Every structure is written in structure tokens, then in C-alpha cells.
Amino acid sequence: MSVLYALYSEPDDVQKAVDNLRKAGVPEREIVVISSEPIEEYEFSHRDKATWLYWIAGGGGALGLTFGTWLTRMTELAWPLPTGGMPIVAWWPNLIVMFELTMLGGILATVITLFITAKIPTRENTLYDRAVSDGKILVGVESPAEGARNAIEKALGAGFVGGR
Amino acid sequence: MKEATAKRIADDLLRPLLNTSWRFFLLVAILGAIVLTGASAWMYQVWNGFGESGKRWPVFWGFYITNFVFWIGISHAGTLISAILRLVNAGWRRPVTRCAEVITAFALMIGAMFPIIHLGRPWLFFWLMPYPNQRRIWPNFRSPLVWDFFAISTYLTGSVLFLVLPMIPDFALVRDKTTGVRRKFYGTLALGWQGTTKQWHRLESAMQIMAIAIIPVAVSVHTIVSFDFSMAPVPGWHSTIFGPYFVAGAIFSGIAALIIAMAGLRKFLHLEDYLHPVHFANLGKLLLMMSLLWTYFVFAERLTTWYGNGTSEMNVFWVTQTGSYSPLYWTMVICNFVIPFPILSLRRTRTVTGCVIASCSVVVGMWLERFLIVVPTLGHKYLPYSWGPYQPSKVEIMIMISTFAAMGLLYTLFAKFVPIISIWELKVGEHPFPIEAAAQVKEHAILRTNP
Numbered sequence: 001m002s003v004l005y006a007l008y009s010e011p012d013d014v015q016k017a018v019d020n021l022r023k024a025g026v027p028e029r030e031i032v033v034i035s036s037e038p039i040e041e042y043e044f045s046h047r048d049k050a051t052w053l054y055w056i057a058g059g060g061g062a063l064g065l066t067f068g069t070w071l072t073r074m075t076e077l078a079w080p081l082p083t084g085g086m087p088i089v090a091w092w093p094n095l096i097v098m099f100e101l102t103m104l105g106g107i108l109a110t111v112i113t114l115f116i117t118a119k120i121p122t123r124e125n126t127l128y129d130r131a132v133s134d135g136k137i138l139v140g141v142e143s144p145a146e147g148a149r150n151a152i153e154k155a156l157g158a159g160f161v162g163g164r
Numbered sequence: 165m166k167e168a169t170a171k172r173i174a175d176d177l178l179r180p181l182l183n184t185s186w187r188f189f190l191l192v193a194i195l196g197a198i199v200l201t202g203a204s205a206w207m208y209q210v211w212n213g214f215g216e217s218g219k220r221w222p223v224f225w226g227f228y229i230t231n232f233v234f235w236i237g238i239s240h241a242g243t244l245i246s247a248i249l250r251l252v253n254a255g256w257r258r259p260v261t262r263c264a265e266v267i268t269a270f271a272l273m274i275g276a277m278f279p280i281i282h283l284g285r286p287w288l289f290f291w292l293m294p295y296p297n298q299r300r301i302w303p304n305f306r307s308p309l310v311w312d313f314f315a316i317s318t319y320l321t322g323s324v325l326f327l328v329l330p331m332i333p334d335f336a337l338v339r340d341k342t343t344g345v346r347r348k349f350y351g352t353l354a355l356g357w358q359g360t361t362k363q364w365h366r367l368e369s370a371m372q373i374m375a376i377a378i379i380p381v382a383v384s385v386h387t388i389v390s391f392d393f394s395m396a397p398v399p400g401w402h403s404t405i406f407g408p409y410f411v412a413g414a415i416f417s418g419i420a421a422l423i424i425a426m427a428g429l430r431k432f433l434h435l436e437d438y439l440h441p442v443h444f445a446n447l448g449k450l451l452l453m454m455s456l457l458w459t460y461f462v463f464a465e466r467l468t469t470w471y472g473n474g475t476s477e478m479n480v481f482w483v484t485q486t487g488s489y490s491p492l493y494w495t496m497v498i499c500n501f502v503i504p505f506p507i508l509s510l511r512r513t514r515t516v517t518g519c520v521i522a523s524c525s526v527v528v529g530m531w532l533e534r535f536l537i538v539v540p541t542l543g544h545k546y547l548p549y550s551w552g553p554y555q556p557s558k559v560e561i562m563i564m565i566s567t568f569a570a571m572g573l574l575y576t577l578f579a580k581f582v583p584i585i586s587i588w589e590l591k592v593g594e595h596p597f598p599i600e601a602a603a604q605v606k607e608h609a610i611l612r613t614n615p
Contacts, residue, residue: 006467009167036337037591039366048362053369057377072305083306093306096388100314103381105323106535107374111329114370118363120332133340135170147187 003127004152005032005140006159011042013159015138018044020155026141026148032127034138051117057110064105070099126164165565169454173590177583178341180433187432188580195573196313202566203594205559206281214284216559223542223554228282229392231564233534235275236316237410238390238527241418242268243323245450247375256446258593259438259585263429264422265327268583270574271421272320274567279312282430283564285353288362308391319381325508326374329367332357333588367558386414400480400541409461416500420523423447425575427520429584441516448519452508452527459501476546488553489540492532 001137008014014033021031028047039045072094080088115121126139141157153160207341209216219226241480244262249257280289292303292313303310357363382517390410393401403409430439469477484493503521509512539554578584 012252029335034359035361035364036359037588038361040592045364048360049365050213051366051369054373055367057373075303081306081343086306086337090240090306093276093311096311096384097305097314099384100318100381103377103384104321105316106377107318107325110370110373110377111249112326114329114366118366120357120363124358130340133174135167160238161286 001126001143002142002164003140003142004149004156005117005127005129005138005161006156007129007131007138007161008138008159011044011137013157014137014139015042015044017156017159020157021139021152023142024148024151024155026144026152026155027035028086030141030143032138032140033140034134034140036130036132039137053110053117056113060109060154061102061106063078063109065098065102067105068101069094071101072097111146129161168596170307170591173594174337174341174587176437177330177585177590178338181338181581181583182342187574188576190575192573195569195576199573200570200571203565205562207563209281209559209563210286216557218555218557218560220552220554222545222550222552223539225282225538225542226533226554227556227560227564228278230531230535230538231567232275232278232282232536233389233410233430234276234531235567236386237414237417237530237534238421239268239271239275239319239323240382240386240411240414241271241420241422242266243319243326243378244268244415245419247326247378247382250371250375251379251461255593258589259265259435260422260426260443261325261589262330262586263426263584264438264451265323266578266594267418267421267425268319268323268577269424270571271579272316272323273475273574274570276316277567278310280422281343291513306394308388311379311388315381315385317447319378319385321377322374322381326371326378329370329374330586330589331357333367334583334586337587338583339440343489348389348452352590365499383411384413390496399468399474399476400540401537403468405465409465412454412457412461413530416451416544417449417527418489419451419454420526420530423519423523424527427516429579430516433584435585438590442610444516444575445511448508448514448522451504451519455504455508458533467489476482476544479544480541482543483523483540484536489536493536494593496536499525499532 006017008017018033019029022028031047032078033044033047035045072088076089076094082088083090086093127138129136129138131139141158144152149163217226217228246257246261246264248529249261276385279493283289292310303313332353333353335350336357336359339350342350387410390406393402394406396402426439426443426447429435466481469481483489503525507518507522527609543554
């Protein structure tokens with residue numbers, strides 16, 4: 001995959017570069033902004049914000065609750081243990097196990113979804129520069145269209161570093 | 165943020181990872197030796213039998229269960245406080261959260277070891293786990309000990325993930341700042357993190373969900389630990405107040421442990437520029453509030469017992485107020501209320517030193533509280549023929565001391581290999597919010613349609 005990128009010190013310059021890339025006709029999905037910390041104050045960082053993560057976490061919780069209900073009830077029916085005058089399927093104490101498994105389901109679903117959507121772990125990062133860790137902000141274009149190189153270089157302006 | 169500021173933050177917080185002094189090796193050697201001694205004491209007990217512990221009829225829960233409850237309580241420092249501060253978006257939390265979350269992970273691991281040590285035959289601990297087996301026996305879900313297994317496992321899993329996820333961007337930073345073996349090591353831990361806007365959004369959303377999920381789990385864990393006692397119809401234990409009383413006590417001791425840990429990091433890693441007196445003052449205020457809340461719970465619990473005047477309840481009551489356990493009881497009151505209250509109430513004494521003194525006092529007081537919950541009750545059950553004393557053995561004392569050393573050792577090693585303050589979160593805290601940028605965000609077409 002070919003890439004072209006620029007490095008900037010100031011977020012204002014990043015915003016201009018992103019706007020210029022849009023004006024140059026670069027599709028939104030091909031523009032990548034990389035920084036060493038989230039920068040919430042600018043529009044460019046608000047791309048890709050929409051997420052299903054909250055719903056998936058809820059779904060994981062529901063799955064955990066179902067599993068907890070099945071595990072406790074099935075176990076108690078399969079090996080009935082009369083305990084302290086309680087019914088064989090004792091919902092009050094079962095609720096504790098069901099609660100813990102609900103929360104565990106939600107937590108695990110969140111983390112798994114994070115890993116999948118953030119595409120980690122990965123060993124192939126074609127678009128990266130170690131200068132990001134020194135505070136620079138990278139703006140790049142992944143797989144630019146044939147013949148668009150000059151327009152992208154112009155849009156990225158003074159921060160243009162090069163590409164692969 | 166200015167590059168110079170970013171560089172200064174990274175340099176300061178990566179210094180402990182990149183430079184190692186002889187003091188580090190000396191500390192690790194001392195703490196490691198104590199831990200090894202404790203491990204040897206445990207092996208000695210395993211080899212010679214449970215008689216090497218001080219447990220005799222009628223007190224079969226002694227130091228081990230006291231320490232179990234104590235360490236699970238200490239674990240409430242981190243994740244719970246961190247999660248609450250994240251959700252309310254408290255800016256001052258940034259340098260504090262990781263220091264706190266680490267305490268949770270390690271304290272839970274140490275605490276969870278005690279029921280295994282207490283088993284006598286620790287190699288059979290897996291009998292607690294629910295899985296189909298050739299014994300055709302499944303755990304009884306009506307037992308609080310099985311609830312413990314589920315609660316602690318969930319809390320440990322959640323806490324470790326809550327700690328590890330925000331560490332990934334910092335590992336990427338260390339990867340970029342190092343060379344050779346270190347670069348490979350931290351590169352592996354960074355999981356290929358780039359720092360794209362999408363990755364940041366997903367990480368922040370995940371942390372928010374985790375924070376929401378972990379708070380009720382943390383509360384449930386210590387409530388369930390309290391159920392180990394309150395589900396038994398035993399004088400001094402069978403109380404509806406035990407759940408919230410234990411949770412309050414756990415948060416109380418947890419904050420105290422956090423203050424001590426932060427003071428140690430500040431002093432030995434020279435983090436004065438990041439862990440400011442205001443952080444200690446704020447945590448000191450929280451500690452003061454928890455001291456008052458704990459005192460309220462103790463009063464409510466004791467008053468109810470005294471007013472009810474049940475014979476068996478009063479036997480336990482008087483043995484702690486005026487009997488053989490009264491020196492420990494009143495030391496507990498002094499440590500948890502009399503000492504911290506004035507220190508933390510006055511702004512003049514709510515300094516770093518003042519908060520550390522109050523916190524040390526609270527840690528001692530809360531350990532005594534756990535001991536006083538466990539032992540006097542077991543030694544004074546319904547009928548006088550079943551009364552008896554408890555004297556901890558050298559093995560129990562050594563194992564207890566070694567767990568404090570283990571906590572110190574794990575914390576020291578963690579601070580050596582991982583930035584103990586979240587670098588990227590600290591950088592976010594340094595962001596100004598430019599008026600022009602705010603206007604730009606407001607006016608931008610994409611945000612208008614998709615806020």
C-alpha cells in the first residue's frame with residue numbers, strides 16, 4: 001500500500017491540511033491523522049467518532065446474563081443440593097453470579113470490539129513516523145489515486161515529508 | 165500542545181524506565197528476600213501441615229482471612245476511584261489514575277492468594293471453579309465462597325484490562341523513544357498502536373464503558389466479601405449493614421494506600437512536578453469524608469447491637485469494648501478517626517506529609533478492624549464452652565509481612581517497566597482550548613450534521 005504524508009507541529013496546520021485534502025478531492029476514508037494524544041478541540045479529530053461500541057457492550061452483558069442464568073439453573077437442576085431450606089433453584093443467590101457474569105460479558109465484549117475496530121494488534125503499519133512521539137501530528141493519505149500525488153503534495157503544503 | 169512540553173513530559177516520565185540506579189536493585193533485593201522468606205514459611209506450613217498456623221478450635225479464621233479482607237479492601241483504591249474520577253471528568257485525576265489502578269491489580273492478586281493459603285491443601289483450590297469434572301460435583305452457587313470466586317475473577321479481569329488498555333499508547337511512545345531490545349519489547353506490548361483518530365475514539369469510548377461497568381463490580385466485590393460473614397447466623401456478623409460498611413471501609417483503606425504509594429513515587433522517582441500537593445489535598449479530603457463515613461457505620465453498627473442487648477451479641481460487644489480485644493479496638497478507633505480527623509480537617513496540616521501520616525494510621529487501623537471483625541466473633545460464639553483465644557503463629561505473621569513486601573516489590577517493578585503516570589492523558593490535560601478552534605468545531609459542516 002502506497003502512502004503520502006506530512007508532519008505538523010500545530011493542530012491549526014493539521015486542520016488546514018485536512019481541509020485542503022478534502023478540497024483536492026481526496027476521499028474522507030483515505031485521509032489519516034495520527035497523533036500521540038487525542039486532540040478533541042479540532043474538527044479533524046471528530047471523524048470516525050460514531051461507534052456501535054456501547055450497543056455491543058450491552059449485547060455482551062446480555063450474553064453474560066444469559067450464560068449466568070443458564071449456568072446457575074442448569075447446575076442446580078443437574079446436581080440438586082438441598083441447602084439451608086432454600087429451593088433447589090435459588091434465585092436470590094443466583095442473582096449474584098448472574099450479575100457478575102453480566103458485567104464480565106459487557107467488559108469482554110467492549111475490549112474485543114476495541115481490538116477489532118482499532119485494528120490492534122497489528123504488525124503492518126505502513127503509515128507511521130516516530131516523530132509523532134515527539135509531539136508532531138501526521139496527516140497522510142493511504143493508497144492515493146494514480147496521478148493525484150501532485151495535488152496531495154500541494155494540499156499538504158510545507159509539512160510534506162514524502163511517502164512510500 | 166507545544167512540542168517542548170510534550171518532550172519534557174515524556175522525558176520526565178520515561179526517566180525511571182531508561183535509567184536504573186543502585187537503589188532500585190537494593191530495594192528489589194530487600195523486598196525480594198522478604199517475599200522469599202514468606203514463600204518459604206508457606207511451604208513450611210504446606211509440608212508440616214496446617215497445625216503450623218495458629219488456628220485452633222474455635223477460631224479457624226485468623227490472620228489469613230483477615231489479610232484476605234484487608235487486601236481486597238485495599239484493592240478498592242484504584243479502579244473504583246479512577247473510574248469515578250474518569251466519569252466526572254475530574255482534571256486532577258490524570259497523574260493519579262494509573263498509580264491507583266496498579267494498586268487494585270496487585271492488591272487483588274495478593275488478596276486472592278489468601279483463601280488458597282488458608283485451604284491448607286492449596287493444590288485443590290481449583291475445586292472452587294465451576295467446570296464439568298470427574299468428581300461429578302459442581303460448586304454450590306448458594307455458597308458465598310463461590311460468589312467470591314465469581315466476584316473477584318470479574319473484578320480482577322476488569323481491573324487488569326482497565327489498567328492495561330490506556331497503557332498501550334504509552335508503550336507505543338516508549339517503543340519510539342528506545343532502541344534495540346527495549347524497542348522490540350515495548351513494540352510487542354504496543355500491539356502496533358499508531359494513534360489514529362479512530363483508535364483514540366475507540367479507546368476513549370472503551371474506557372468510558374469500562375468505567376461505568378467497573379464501579380458496580382467494585383461495590384459488589386466487597387459486598388460479597390462481607391457476605392462471607394453476614395450470611396452466617398453468628399453474633400457480630402449477621403448484620404444487614406455489613407455490605408455498605410465493608411464497602412466504605414474498603415474505599416477508606418484504599419485511598420490511604422493510594423496516598424502512601426503516591427508519596428513514595430513522588431519522593432523516589434522525583435515526580436514533584438506531576439504529583440502536586442493539591443492531589444494529596446484532594447485525596448486527603450476524600451479520606452476525611454471516608455473517615456467520617458466509617459465512624460458513622462461503626463457507631464450505627466455498635467449502637468444497634470448495644471440497644472438490642474441480645475446475650476450472645478453482647479458477649480462479642482463487650483469483649484471488644486472492655487475485654488481482651490479492647491486495646492486493639494480502641495487503637496483502631498484512634499487510628500481511623502482520632503488521628504486522621506484533625507490532620508485532614510485543617511488546611512494547614514492537610515499537606516503531603518500530613519496526608520501520609522493520616523494514611524499510615526488508617527492502614528494500620530483498617531487492618532485492626534478486619535482482625536476485630538474476624539477473630540473476636542469466632543472466639544465468642546453462642547455458648548461459653550465454645551469460647552477460645554487465638555494466637556497467630558510465626559508462620560502466619562511471616563506470610564502477612566511478606567505480602568506487604570510483595571506489594572512493594574510488584575509496585576517497584578511496575579514503576580520500573582511502565583510509565584507510572586499516563587503520559588498521553590497528562591498531555592491531554594495540557595491542551596488549551598483555543599477560542600478560534602472552538603468556533604471552528606461549532607461551525608464545521610460535518611459536526612453540524614453529525615455532532
